[in-house]
Amino acid sequence: MTTLKIAVIGCGSIAKHRHLVEYANHPEANVVAVCDIVDERAQEMAELYDANAYTNYETLLQEEEIDAISVCLPNYLHGPVTIAALKAGCHVLCEKPMATSQEEADEMIQVAKEKGKKLMIAHNQRFVASHEKAKKLIESGEVGRVYSFRSTFGHGGPETWSADGKESWFFKKDEAFIGAMGDLGVHKADLLRYILGEEFVEVASFIEGNAKENSDVDDNAVCILRTESGVIGTLAASWAYTAKEDNSTIIYAEKALLRLEDDPTYSLIVEYANGESVYYQLGQIQSNEDGGQNNTHVIENFIESIKNNTESVISGTEGMKSLKVILKALESSAENKIVRF
Incomplete structure (x- = not known):
């Protein structure tokens, strides 16, 4: 070609x-x-x-x-x-x-x-080595049935990253539509769908704009999600993690606990129920601070x-399914109720 x-x-x-x-x-x-x-x-x-x-x-x-x-x-x-x-x-x-x-x-x-x-x-996030490895461990059955999860993506906000700083379109609802949930939350919705290998069917969420001045979009969100097989967990997205970025995911399974991007040295730590632990050095997750050095x-x-x-x-259909999680979370927060997909 x-x-x-x-x-x-x-x-x-x-x-x-x-x-x-x-x-x-x-x-x-x-x-x-x-x-x-x-x-x-x-x-x-x-x-x-x-x-x-x-x-x-x-x-x-x-x-x-x-x-x-x-x-x-x-x-x-x-x-x-x-x-x-x-x-x-x-x-x-x-x-x-x-x-x-x-x-x-x-x-x-x-x-x-x-x-x-x-x-x-x-x-x-689907291409991050620790995420790919975790998916394989779950698919193979090695860690047993997944019970729960906790996934977070937060940093100090797009003003440190966007070309327009504090004047960025990220903070304007007519241009951004949604804030931290669109910037960060949708990444985690897509990642969780990928790692768990199933769709979400219910969400309950609190979505707030309580950290940024001169902004009319959300900057803090916590969602509780349930999959079709009954796996439950939380997804958090925030522009208020001022000290350092948190891009971690924890998977709680029958035979092990998987810590993804939760340790500065080991990108994946698998803690087995029998007391054994396996530490994987699979390279760092991409961040806004690496200057594009890490290939996404x-x-x-x-x-x-x-x-x-x-x-x-990550076809258009896959992107749409991840967007749908965020849209339903917005609906849940706005109407103060659990929303079924």
Whole structure:
């Protein structure tokens, strides 16, 4: 297969530190165009990657011959721009959360199907080595039946990461739709579905905006979830973990307890009921502070699915199912009741 011609729409932090870096490092990808509403950002990335710069994505789609596109925009633009790119004949890798509603996600999936194009959602936690190992241990039956879980994703907030700092779209409801739950919670919803290998059927949640000033989105959330087989546990997402990031998951099973990303040295610790423990050094989970040094494997999986004409493990349908968990959690909090899927 010839080298894929790539465009990246949105040149903020996630594009700068993840998408563009990983495309540039991939032997079968060539970034030929970048787009950002802020001309200075677009020009900076265009110069760095020897690409053409645009401030209007529609113009880019009209003027460039593109094979695949990364959509790295504020949440409210994920759906419209993805659909436009698919209709223009491009494969699309869209940042999470994939959409702002179930209807929008369904339309994205439908258009991708109609156009025969790949739609992948950038849930990178599935590719973390400790998470992959934990899934294999559960699938093999080695740790026995899973009873419960606790998963957390929290840090000090997007102002330390976003290109616009405290003025970022992350804090504006009309652009972000949801806050910490869309930024971090949806990652954990996807991870838990992946590791447990089953869907959630009920949620009860408390979702608050109590940590950030000049913001009208959530910044702290705790959800209780139940799977179809009766596994119960908690998912927490927060922009109020000011001391350090917490990206850990604990799985409580019949024969062992699995600690994922809960120790600075060992990315997975398996504590067996018989008193034995196994410590795995599988590399560090990606963080906003690593400067893009750790490969998320998202780009290589996206390109592989295009090359081999296979569906990504994080297809549009998978992204929609993870989004649905968050939408139901929002409904639970708003209506102060347990919501069944």
